[in-house]
Amino acid sequence: MNEFERVGVDARHSPPGATIDPETSLGWLRRLRPVILEHRRALIVGVVAGLIALIAQVSVPAVARSAIDATREGSSGQLTTLVIVLVTLGLARFALGAAYRYALFEVAWGVETDLRALLYDHLTTLSFSYYDRTQSGEVISRANSDIRSIQVLLAFGPLILMSTIAFAIAFGFMLTIHVKLALVALCTLPFVYLFGQQLRLTVFPLTWVGQARMAELATIVDESVNGTRVVKSFAAEERQLNLLARSADHLRWVNNEAFRARSTWNPFIEALPRIGSAIVLLYGGLLAIDGQVTVGTLFAFNAYVVMLQAPFRMFGFLLLQSQRANAAATRVYAVLDEPAEIADAPNAPPMTRPQGVIRFDDVHFTYPGSAQKPTDADTNFNGHDSDARPAVLNGLTMSINAGETIAIVGRTGSGKSTIARLLARFYEADSGTISIDGHQVTDVTVASLRHYIGLVFDEPFLFSTSVYDNIAYGVPNASRVEVERAARAAQAHDFIMDLDDGYATVVGERGYTLSGGQRQRIAIARTLVENPAILILDDATSAIDVTVEEAIHHALDDLLASRTTILIAHRLSTIALADRVLLIEDGVVAAQGTHHELMATESRYVQILAETSDPPPAGSTNPDHPNPDRTNPDHTNPDHTNPDHTDPDHTDGDRS
Ligand SMILES: Nc1ncnc2c1ncn2[C@@H]1O[C@H](COP(=O)(O)OP(=O)(O)OP(=O)(O)O)[C@@H](O)[C@H]1O
Numbered sequence: 001m002n003e004f005e006r007v008g009v010d011a012r013h014s015p016p017g018a019t020i021d022p023e024t025s026l027g028w029l030r031r032l033r034p035v036i037l038e039h040r041r042a043l044i045v046g047v048v049a050g051l052i053a054l055i056a057q058v059s060v061p062a063v064a065r066s067a068i069d070a071t072r073e074g075s076s077g078q079l080t081t082l083v084i085v086l087v088t089l090g091l092a093r094f095a096l097g098a099a100y101r102y103a104l105f106e107v108a109w110g111v112e113t114d115l116r117a118l119l120y121d122h123l124t125t126l127s128f129s130y131y132d133r134t135q136s137g138e139v140i141s142r143a144n145s146d147i148r149s150i151q152v153l154l155a156f157g158p159l160i161l162m163s164t165i166a167f168a169i170a171f172g173f174m175l176t177i178h179v180k181l182a183l184v185a186l187c188t189l190p191f192v193y194l195f196g197q198q199l200r201l202t203v204f205p206l207t208w209v210g211q212a213r214m215a216e217l218a219t220i221v222d223e224s225v226n227g228t229r230v231v232k233s234f235a236a237e238e239r240q241l242n243l244l245a246r247s248a249d250h251l252r253w254v255n256n257e258a259f260r261a262r263s264t265w266n267p268f269i270e271a272l273p274r275i276g277s278a279i280v281l282l283y284g285g286l287l288a289i290d291g292q293v294t295v296g297t298l299f300a301f302n303a304y305v306v307m308l309q310a311p312f313r314m315f316g317f318l319l320l321q322s323q324r325a326n327a328a329a330t331r332v333y334a335v336l337d338e339p340a341e342i343a344d345a346p347n348a349p350p351m352t353r354p355q356g357v358i359r360f361d362d363v364h365f366t367y368p369g370s371a372q373k374p375t376d377a378d379t380n381f382n383g384h385d386s387d388a389r390p391a392v393l394n395g396l397t398m399s400i401n402a403g404e405t406i407a408i409v410g411r412t413g414s415g416k417s418t419i420a421r422l423l424a425r426f427y428e429a430d431s432g433t434i435s436i437d438g439h440q441v442t443d444v445t446v447a448s449l450r451h452y453i454g455l456v457f458d459e460p461f462l463f464s465t466s467v468y469d470n471i472a473y474g475v476p477n478a479s480r481v482e483v484e485r486a487a488r489a490a491q492a493h494d495f496i497m498d499l500d501d502g503y504a505t506v507v508g509e510r511g512y513t514l515s516g517g518q519r520q521r522i523a524i525a526r527t528l529v530e531n532p533a534i535l536i537l538d539d540a541t542s543a544i545d546v547t548v549e550e551a552i553h554h555a556l557d558d559l560l561a562s563r564t565t566i567l568i569a570h571r572l573s574t575i576a577l578a579d580r581v582l583l584i585e586d587g588v589v590a591a592q593g594t595h596h597e598l599m600a601t602e603s604r605y606v607q608i609l610a611e612t613s614d615p616p617p618a619g620s621t622n623p624d625h626p627n628p629d630r631t632n633p634d635h636t637n638p639d640h641t642n643p644d645h646t647d648p649d650h651t652d653g654d655r656s
């Protein structure tokens with residue numbers, strides 16, 4: 001149990017040396033230039049080796065021509081020399097061919113890796129609002145197939161361009177020998193291009209659709225796997241299967257159509273070199289009979305006809321692939337150009353450990369955008385849409401003292417979690433100021449701000465590593481003692497020790513091998529390890545027994561006296577732990593005071609508690625009931641609170 005291994009806590013990633021050109025008006029390849037130039041050495045090696053290899057390749061028929069003609073003249077010495085030259089050319093082509101492929105692919109894979117790293121780096125800077133409106137499948141397909149399209153172009157593009165140069169050289173050579181025969185030899189090439197163009201016209205839109213269908217399928221698979229518990233609980237496997245099958249069928253249709261177009265046009269394209277050969281043999285043969293050209297020339301031209309089809313065909317592929325890469329780059333750049341809305345102000349200092357005085361001053365906030373997929377017409381539409389959205393916070397003003405424990409109470413959807421998100425600067429307030437110890441949250445670095453704010457959500461996300469690594473997530477170099485102390489404070493130590501491997505137990509994906517309450521306690525421990533100056537528990541104890549929750553709050557008191565705590569809760573027993581209660585309604589603090597005061601004076605408070613907690617708290621202000629939770633046979637139901645349980649005094653006694 002002691003020999004656990006820490007998993008994946010050391011940062012090994014060193015970001016690429018360059019990023020894409022930020023100037024959005026440039027072409028995509030131009031914008032990629034800095035990233036490509038990071039690999040300039042391999043690029044130069046590849047291009048030089050490739051050029052030499054291609055020149056060697058196009059020289060072969062020319063040398064062979066001389067060799068064949070040498071046999072006619074009966075010059076065996078010349079023949080031997082020419083054969084040695086041929087062998088040398090072959091060897092050079094072999095060695096350099098390997099070198100340029102290796103170098104060019106090194107560039108292409110290098111750029112692919114860099115782009116992926118850049119994309120991921122940038123994704124980590126994007127704010128919640130970006131993720132609110134983006135589907136995971138989209139991001140996955142951008143990081144995978146889109147970047148792959150760019151890589152393919154980078155690997156083959158230089159190659160094809162170089163063979164085009166070789167083509168020009170060969171054609172020039174042919175012209176010097178026999179102009180007419182050279183032109184006749186090339187007469188099929190326009191058709192190669194035309195048929196290729198037909199093919200591309202059909203295939204290109206299809207591959208485009210295919211990419212979108214891939215992304216759609218990825219989203220469905222992602223949701224089916226991650227949402228499998230919901231799917232199963234509704235016995236909706238059939239429906240999910242149908243969704244998946246329909247999406248897979250769409251993809252099949254696209255791929256089928258694309259392949260049908262290929263099978264229609266490719267035989268034509270493949271037949272063309274043979275037709276070209278036949279024409280060269282016929283016309284060239286007649287010329288040879290006439291004595292105008294040699295047999296060697298005939299041979300060389302025939303070889304060129306076949307050789308020259310390749311760049312022509314590949315040139316079509318290059319056009320197609322560059323369109324595809326262009327589209328892919330547009331999508332990848334759209335992510336990279338997405339501004340990181342929440343970024344450090346220039347020269348923002350890091351926050352030092354605050355006392356925990358929190359002030360919201362006339363804060364207005366409306367969630368940006370809409371949850372739909374961004375489209376081309378998005379900017380306008382969104383602008384319009386957010387106008388239509390109801391404001392969540394409407395001039396909220398509140399202040400919380402250092403070390404105070406505050407409960408925020410309000411109807412569901414009233415903006416309680418939003419307050420926490422704004423404080424941690426997951427979203428930017430539209431107007432008004434939010435400050436901690438007098439420093440506006442926008443004036444300090446985001447990382448330091450979030451370091452001092454410990455936020456625990458109700459649905460904690462655990463990583464599929466050991467319990468230990470999950471707790472030490474925020475402070476990877478935390479000592480065993482610190483981790484255990486946090487776990488004890490979160491009342492998690494005992495059940496962790498009961499797990500098969502104790503702290504080394506690896507939890508299932510998202511922690512699903514643990515109960516909801518256990519997950520919540522690990523999440524609390526994870527936040528406590530950071531020893532935050534401000535602790536926000538957003539419904540974070542909803543799945544934990546009332547008695548255990550109380551124990552957690554006791555432990556919190558011991559762990560650090562000077563901590564500001566914000567409890568967002570529906571449960572009366574939780575609310576009762578607070579020094580003061582803020583009632584949020586219509587985006588403002590509608591009332592505040594101790595639970596008692598509010599119960600006595602605020603009918604809205606009584607009403608909201610009645611709506612949000614069970615059972616209604618009518619007559620709940622009986623101060624004579626010392627510790628009702630333990631006498632309540634139903635206390636294991638976290639939401640079930642006896643009317644008599646709501647007296648905050650009983651906890652005060654325990655806590656001091
Ligand atoms: N990411 C988001 N994008 C758009 N609107 C949101 C987003 N999150 C919340 N909202 C909306 O903002 C309002 C306030 O949400 P918030 O999560 O703050 O409520 P809450 O008081 O925490 O509710 P609950 O008690 O149910 O947790 C709700 O109307 C909600 O629909």
Ligand SMILES: [Mg+2]
Nearest residue numbers: 416417418538
């Ligand atoms: Mg909430």
